[in-house]
Amino acid sequence: MKDIALRTGGAAGDGIATIGETFGRFFTRNGYHAFGHTGYQSVIRGGHVWFQARAGTDRVWSQGDGCDLLYALDKQTVDIHAPSLRQGGVLIYDPEKFSVPAEEIPHGVTPLEVPTLAIARKFSSNSILQSAAGMGAAAYVAGVPMETLQGLLTDSFRRKGEEVLAQNLGAAQGGYEHARAHGRVLDRALPPKGGSPKLFLSGNQAISLGAAAAGVKFLAQYPMTPASSIMHWMAAHARALHIVVKQAEDELAAINMAIGASHAGVRSMTATSGGGFSLMVEALGMAGMTETPLVVVESQRSGPSTGLPTKTEQGDLNLMLGAGQGEFPRAILAPGNVVEAFRLTRQAFDLAEAFQTPVLVASDLYLSEDMQSADREDFPLDFDPPSLFTVPEPPSGQNGYARYAITPSGVSPRAIPGQKGLNFIAGSDEHDEKGHLISDVLSGVPMWVEKRKQMMDKRMRKLDGIRAATSPPTVEGSPHPSLLIVGWGSTANPVRDAMRSLEEQGIPVGYLQIHQPWPLHAGRVGEILRAAPKVLLVEENYSGQLGRLIRAETGFEIPAKLLKYDGEPFYPWEIVQKVREVVGRVRSGAGS
Amino acid sequence: MSVAAPVPKPVGPSLKVVYKSSTKPTWCPGCGDYGVVAGVERALQTLQVPPHEVVIVSGIGCSSNLPHFLSTYGFHSIHGRAIPVAEGIKLANHRLHVIVTGGDGDGYGIGLGHLIHAMRRNLDITYVVMNNEIYGLTTGQASPTSVMGHKTKSTPQGVIEEPVNPVALALSAGATYVARGFSGDVKLLSDLVAGGIQHKGFALVDVFSPCVTYNHLNTFDFFRQRVYRLDSAQHDPTDLQKAYQKAHEWGTKIPIGLFYRAEKPTYEDLEEALKEGPLVHQKAGIRGRTEILDEFV
Ligand SMILES: Cc1ncc(C[n+]2csc(CCOP(=O)(O)OP(=O)(O)O)c2C)c(N)n1
Ligand code: SF4
Numbered sequence: 068m069k070d071i072a073l074r075t076g077g078a079a080g081d082g083i084a085t086i087g088e089t090f091g092r093f094f095t096r097n098g099y100h101a102f103g104h105t106g107y108q109s110v111i112r113g114g115h116v117w118f119q120a121r122a123g124t125d126r127v128w129s130q131g132d133g134c135d136l137l138y139a140l141d142k143q144t145v146d147i148h149a150p151s152l153r154q155g156g157v158l159i160y161d162p163e164k165f166s167v168p169a170e171e172i173p174h175g176v177t178p179l180e181v182p183t184l185a186i187a188r189k190f191s192s193n194s195i196l197q198s199a200a201g202m203g204a205a206a207y208v209a210g211v212p213m214e215t216l217q218g219l220l221t222d223s224f225r226r227k228g229e230e231v232l233a234q235n236l237g238a239a240q241g242g243y244e245h246a247r248a249h250g251r252v253l254d255r256a257l258p259p260k261g262g263s264p265k266l267f268l269s270g271n272q273a274i275s276l277g278a279a280a281a282g283v284k285f286l287a288q289y290p291m292t293p294a295s296s297i298m299h300w301m302a303a304h305a306r307a308l309h310i311v312v313k314q315a316e317d318e319l320a321a322i323n324m325a326i327g328a329s330h331a332g333v334r335s336m337t338a339t340s341g342g343g344f345s346l347m348v349e350a351l352g353m354a355g356m357t358e359t360p361l362v363v364v365e366s367q368r369s370g371p372s373t374g375l376p377t378k379t380e381q382g383d384l385n386l387m388l389g390a391g392q393g394e395f396p397r398a399i400l401a402p403g404n405v406v407e408a409f410r411l412t413r414q415a416f417d418l419a420e421a422f423q424t425p426v427l428v429a430s431d432l433y434l435s436e437d438m439q440s441a442d443r444e445d446f447p448l449d450f451d452p453p454s455l456f457t458v459p460e461p462p463s464g465q466n467g468y469a470r471y472a473i474t475p476s477g478v479s480p481r482a483i484p485g486q487k488g489l490n491f492i493a494g495s496d497e498h499d500e501k502g503h504l505i506s507d508v509l510s511g512v513p514m515w516v517e518k519r520k521q522m523m524d525k526r527m528r529k530l531d532g533i534r535a536a537t538s539p540p541t542v543e544g545s546p547h548p549s550l551l552i553v554g555w556g557s558t559a560n561p562v563r564d565a566m567r568s569l570e571e572q573g574i575p576v577g578y579l580q581i582h583q584p585w586p587l588h589a590g591r592v593g594e595i596l597r598a599a600p601k602v603l604l605v606e607e608n609y610s611g612q613l614g615r616l617i618r619a620e621t622g623f624e625i626p627a628k629l630l631k632y633d634g635e636p637f638y639p640w641e642i643v644q645k646v647r648e649v650v651g652r653v654r655s656g657a658g659s
Numbered sequence: 660m661s662v663a664a665p666v667p668k669p670v671g672p673s674l675k676v677v678y679k680s681s682t683k684p685t686w687c688p689g690c691g692d693y694g695v696v697a698g699v700e701r702a703l704q705t706l707q708v709p710p711h712e713v714v715i716v717s718g719i720g721c722s723s724n725l726p727h728f729l730s731t732y733g734f735h736s737i738h739g740r741a742i743p744v745a746e747g748i749k750l751a752n753h754r755l756h757v758i759v760t761g762g763d764g765d766g767y768g769i770g771l772g773h774l775i776h777a778m779r780r781n782l783d784i785t786y787v788v789m790n791n792e793i794y795g796l797t798t799g800q801a802s803p804t805s806v807m808g809h810k811t812k813s814t815p816q817g818v819i820e821e822p823v824n825p826v827a828l829a830l831s832a833g834a835t836y837v838a839r840g841f842s843g844d845v846k847l848l849s850d851l852v853a854g855g856i857q858h859k860g861f862a863l864v865d866v867f868s869p870c871v872t873y874n875h876l877n878t879f880d881f882f883r884q885r886v887y888r889l890d891s892a893q894h895d896p897t898d899l900q901k902a903y904q905k906a907h908e909w910g911t912k913i914p915i916g917l918f919y920r921a922e923k924p925t926y927e928d929l930e931e932a933l934k935e936g937p938l939v940h941q942k943a944g945i946r947g948r949t950e951i952l953d954e955f956v
């Protein structure tokens with residue numbers, strides 16, 4: 068497999084995300100799958116920002132292990148990223164902005180000086196135009212037709228008016244021509260493949276889309292990286308999609324508002340990161356106790372506490388499993404890529420509603436904010452959310468409507484406020500079938516002691532239903548692997564890239580991705596693990612939280628672990644190296 | 660003269676709607692909250708709103724048990740979070756009458772942040788606070804409205820911080836209907852609650868509702884000796900400055916009644932997504948709207 072990676076970097080405020088996304092679309096518009104990895108710091112201006120877009124002759128799944136083109140908007144970018152340039156790579160920068168001493172250019176890398184500021188000045192006094200020139204030069208070097216860049220610029224600048232668009236097109240052309248005259252096309256360049264362009268989107272956009280497809284009508288959220296862009300997408304589309312998007316005063320309010328809205332009959336959600344989720348814990352239990360459907364997206368970042376706000380981690384699995392006093396049924400779904408983010412978010416709403424209980428969608432910064440390609444067909448918009456008015460008539464019988472009727476499934480017919488004759492009280496206190504408190508004057512009375520147990524059993528039975536309604540995990544990759552990797556969430560991406568390298572090196576590997584940490588399909592997971600010759604746990608946390616869960620649920624202890632908690636996502640080479648070590652095929656200089 | 664917004668007389672033959680539930684209150688005999696549930700019930704009787712179109716939301720505390728004693732829809736939530744739950748309900752179905760009931764600890768302590776925001780948002784919600792200046796359910800600790808010097812289980816030497824002034828707070832937070840009742844005057848209380856329900860916007864009805872078990876300072880007698888009615892004192896409820904002055908009266912004479920009322924658009928009025936009616940009755944989902952994917956190309 069031949070891959071190519073284009074990287075750009077600069078200071079916060081330089082528009083790096085836009086340049087990077089454009090690099091990604093160089094590939095996706097020409098029919099390739101791509102991955103876009105963003106790196107930034109928790110400062111608004113001046114902090115270092117970078118973005119890498121990668122594609123390949125085969126599908127790539129992650130940011131990969133190096134880059135072939137680096138467009139540096141400041142010297143710091145050269146200092147940090149030039150060492151990542153691979154043999155045959157090109158470094159693009161503007162000598163008017165800074166100079167790069169020859170000894171700082173890695174062996175086998177060609178510098179390409181592009182007068183981006185001078186080109187920009189021909190069209191406008193606004194220096195922001197320099198990036199159009201830079202992108203033009205990059206397009207040439209990456210072997211991307213000028214028309215692709217023109218199309219991208221036209222789509223972004225058309226609404227800013229003819230003049231701005233013309234300036235951008237002119238500067239881009241200038242950069243492209245300069246590179247044609249003074250530079251060269253990368254050996255790794257991918258010729259346009261044709262076919263329909265791919266979509267290129269972030270995990271949070273896919274989550275939002277999944278929620279919209281599921282029929283979400285209400286989102287309450289409080290800003291917190293890396294969940295905020297869910298609220299941004301929803302707010303931008305709220306008007307067109309008739310969704311109420313409420314920025315709440317805090318996460319306590321956000322989740323309680325979502326519970327209220329859901330109680331009143333609309334599909335509702337909230338989204339946050341670990342810090343905000345910690346504040347939501349008590350209300351999560353209320354959703355369980357009052358049997359209110361609820362979807363909570365928990366996009367993890369490096370903890371503990373404020374931690375590394377712009378860095379990734381999978382450190383909140385224990386929190387999600389244990390959040391809330393006492394016990395109540397919940398599900399935790401963990402997508403690994405944008406397609407799964409769409410599918411599992413949609414499923415989260417269906418499960419929450421079918422089982423009248425909270426469902427968590429576990430994301431992380433790496434999935435939420437990085438960008439991946441997908442085909443349009445990956446996002447089926449063929450779903451009509453059902454109406455919630457499930458109890459049309461008051462059930463006859465002298466006893467009236469019982470909101471919390473004890474049923475074999477644990478799920479009771481649900482009325483919505485406004486429906487006549489079905490009035491009931493939803494209560495966070497323990498209650499009987501009709502919602503009457505059994506927590507005060509009745510508690511401890513033998514008949515009600517028994518009732519309490521029945522109500523607990525009723526609610527907890529839903530876990531069996533959720534397990535039965537969802538698919539057990541399967542193993543992907545080699546049918547006869549010499550090693551099985553186990554993981555969850557976004558680590559699937561570098562794992563997939565690592566698996567391909569290992570395959571090429573003659574080491575067949577399988578991957579068991581746990582899409583549903585809870586309720587775990589423990590029987591199937593145990594079978595798979597026991598049948599594997601060797602098992603390696605790959606997780607982005609310190610203690611191997613999924614490994615611990617698997618041990619608790621299946622009794623299987625995964626001996627080999629690759630754990631990472633430095634804030635960076637896994638790089639495929641790290642996984643390759645560890646696998647080789649575990650299967651006893653260590654080779655010095657492993658990796659690529 | 661009526662103290663609250665004009666209360667319409669029920670038209671036509673009385674519907675004889677039952678608002679009381681079959682659950683009997685479990686409050687201590689003599690608890691002020693009996694007067695409050697009677698006041699809310701009477702307000703609903705007066706307005707004749709169908710019980711299935713009313714949702715009463717509460718938090719946790721003795722007072723927060725109130726929804727169980729009425730036959731409307733109810734949500735007995737967690738301590739301090741009744742307001743956001745109610746906001747969610749209202750935004751999902753703004754045709755419902757949403758009433759929040761709870762205690763001073765619930766609303767002015769743990770839940771105070773939510774209250775301030777709900778008032779500035781001016782959602783059409785009526786909030787009835789049973790203010791007994793004590794934590795009843797947890798057996799008698801100081802509350803945010805316990806006055807300076809009040810000796811409680813948690814303040815054996817007396818409270819050494821100023822109490823929250825709910826009326827003044829509501830006026831400055833932008834509440835558009837600010838009233839104070841007394842559970843010893845159920846008639847006035849029910850008028851104030853009915854006025855709050857009819858008022859388009861956020862209504863706060865703070866109610867002196869004595870805890871006969873744990874507060875031996877702010878008793879029924881304490882209030883009976885001090886309260887006077889704002890309507891009898893020719894108070895103009897459209898005058899914000901006067902309302903502030905009245906809010907700061909405390910001591911031998913304490914005003915009850917409607918302090919302030921203003922007309923302002925509600926949050927629901929301004930929310931685009933509700934222009935086509937309650938969210939709960941709108942179409943959901945994006946079936947077939949593949950143009951939404953175009954932005955990702
Ligand atoms: C998060 C949380 N903290 C503490 C409690 C314990 N608690 C229950 S009611 C209450 C205070 C009740 O005071 P108030 O709201 O004034 O109601 P009252 O009983 O006086 O009517 C407290 C602290 C709780 N239930 N939840
Ligand atoms: S403890 Fe106080 S507030 Fe609670 S029920 Fe008894 S009298 Fe009422």
Ligand SMILES: [Mg+2]
Pocket residue numbers: 720762763764789790791792793794795802
């Ligand atoms: Mg109290």
